[in-house]
Amino acid sequence: MSCGSCCLSKRQWPEIQLIGGAAVDINEYRDIFLAESREYLQNLNDSLLRLEKEPENLELIQQMFRSAHSLKGMSATMGYDCVMKLTHEMENLLQLLRDGSLCLSKELADVLFSSLDALEAQLASVENGEKDAVSVLPVLEKLSAACSSAQAAKGLPHFAGNNGESRLASEPFALEEFEKVIIREAFALGDNVYWLEVNISKDSLLKSVRAYMVIKALEEHGTLLKVKPSISELEEDKFDHAFHVLYQTAVSEKEVVSKIYDILEIERVRVEKINESQLFTAGAGGDIVTGSFRTIPQVETPSSTRVSLLDKTVRVDTSKLDTLINLVGELVINRTRLVELGRQSSDLGIAEAAEQLDRITSDLQSAVMKLRMVPIKQVFDRFPRMVRDLGKDMGKNVRLEIVGDTTELDRSIVNQIGEPLVHLLRNAVDHGIETEEERKKAGKSPEGHIRLEARHEGSYVAIEVKDDGRGLNEELIIEKALRQKIITREEAEKKKGAAVYSLIFENGFSTAEEVTDISGRGVGMDAVKKIVEKLNGLIDIQSTPGKGTNITIRLPLTLAIIKALLVTAGGETYAIPVENVSENLYIHADDIHDIYRQKVISLRNEVIPLVPLEKSLFGRDNLQWDCEVPAVIVTAGEKKAGLLVDQLLGQQEIVIKALSSMLGKIKGIAGATILGNGRVALILNVATLT
């Protein structure tokens, strides 16, 4: 069997060379390693989920094998042993799946899923800088147990994990099918393939270094198809003075040997040339297949998948992106100034150039703004797995359908929306979807259905979680709300439908009859609502008893740019977010009344207090009450007020800038923006303005 062997590719070597020169700081590569590893892990998760549904799909197994293999190579390079061991055992198991000696049972899928979880945990510990902190032993044991039971069933000896590799050195080589394909390709290219046995002097104190030098020397003139024991084991000194290499090269046998003897402390090199016929007959000791040769579709070396993953995207530090966005924001501001100057100028050429610059800058701005946008797929991707596990834990049959995962949202929103969605999905599985028996009784299909959809709605993105479960129980909610003293009995009698449902967003509300492991751990829907509101979003709930529940979150496309109404007061310009503006009007002095020293107006039978903006902010009252005063009716939640200003300037899109933390929180001010003339305008926080 091919336990410790490793099919190598050219791409993996340069990284190993980096380690060889010990001066290279491995941490530099850690972020790249983590990012790529997570991609592979996601890939493994996705493929495994699909494989569960279509266990015969060889292509999926092949994909998983490649991902596991790449992970193994990368982790070995980086020295993350636990990741390497895990992926190695996974490879073994996948190998058995691939050659048909094992079938993917539910138990086996669980073992694989748990190993993916262990991998995830490992990556997290790598990220936190605790190398190999979490034990992987239980998972490793599960994996190898799964392997060995399959082996036993097949009557083959169980191969011995990572230990006792040295016996392989004296064994004839056994080739895996995909390796044979590679060798045949080598022949097709007219290359020679050699089986090398390299013996390092018994006295050598640096045998792993010598082995490394041999491999490096060989790499210069050809490709290493297979190394036994594996390279990671060679690096770790886990071999007994001899190792084997299956080597593809254009140079002659003699040259290869002399190259190896150039290295110190090499005792003996044995070379065996492999010819095509040998491939099929020399199957001593291994699993060489005779007769029909099952070709695995699309044999790719792991590195080529990696190249394609990296080809499409460039990883850029987010702080660099933010700098770029800021610079463009500034360019936009300067453009506005220039365009204004152009208009005033009598020189037609300047005006024309300014206008052209205007257009280009607008395009540039929208292109750069798109850089902030990422597909919501990043968040959605982990949900199929989560829903599967939840359903399984609770003995429910649940299918998650995802729609519109390519919808793009501002990066900072995507980063924060994951947690609320996890909560909504958990609720749907836990409280929404019924057990199989209940569903059958209600005449529904036994499989519960949850639909997660993202779509554009104007300047908002709507994310909808819809289940076909039992729906919300109005009476139960009211009962609970009364018990938790969220509402009074009088209030309860007035509420109906959506108004009742929205009670579940209240602080401290949880409808789970008994606290299950999954939902109802204190953080409830109120936490979901808080996050959504923090992101300037809205949340909406609909439910039909017996038919299901539908929760929609609406989020602004971006946090960085908002539409605002610009006004002036006391010589300064202020921006009021349009969400807070309900209307603008001119108030005549005659319409203003005094109630308890508070000036108010009556607008369509509603009494609205008036707040002079300048007075509210700076305590100075310089308004002249004898003429018409422009006013903005603003709303914040239930509150309404009329802001009296000097001038209404109109609507504009503004880029939000945070105020320096040195200033602390300023009442009534949400942030700042920079106007076309280069001046700073403050953005009002209507909720805290008095």
Next chain:
Amino acid sequence: MSELAKKQGLQVVVFRLSNEEFAIDIQQLREVLKYVDITRLPQTSHFIEGVINLRGDVIPVIDLRKRFGICEGTIDARTRIIIVEITDQLLGLVVDQVSEVLYFSGDQIQDPPKGIIGDKSRFIRGIGKKDNRLIIILSPDMVISSEEKVELRELLPEQEAVA
């Protein structure tokens, strides 16, 4: 004054508030701007003038003249805003005039005279003496982090100490 500065000396930017000369460590200085319009901020300390746009960043500005209780100076062609960096954040300081860059060798810098100005010495990194001039080297960190009222005369060593 840190031991290092005493050993290696200190390069400072000298500016004027009213008739007094002050300085800050050039390492903390980012740039010097001509006076620009400042957007007022409500409900902040009296000496916080407001915010300005520095190439797309909104940064707070302090009027050092108000900070040290010197009557509000007029704004003229020599008025400057010096931008300093304090713990990774930028801050503007309004001063009457920026005059020069000076180098003080270690022995030209004295510790703030503790006995005379008491705990106000926190605002001062040291006092530089050169050619009969007496220059207060400010510690900008303290200038913003404290709400405490400081009068300029409290920062000045008494005349006999100079002599």
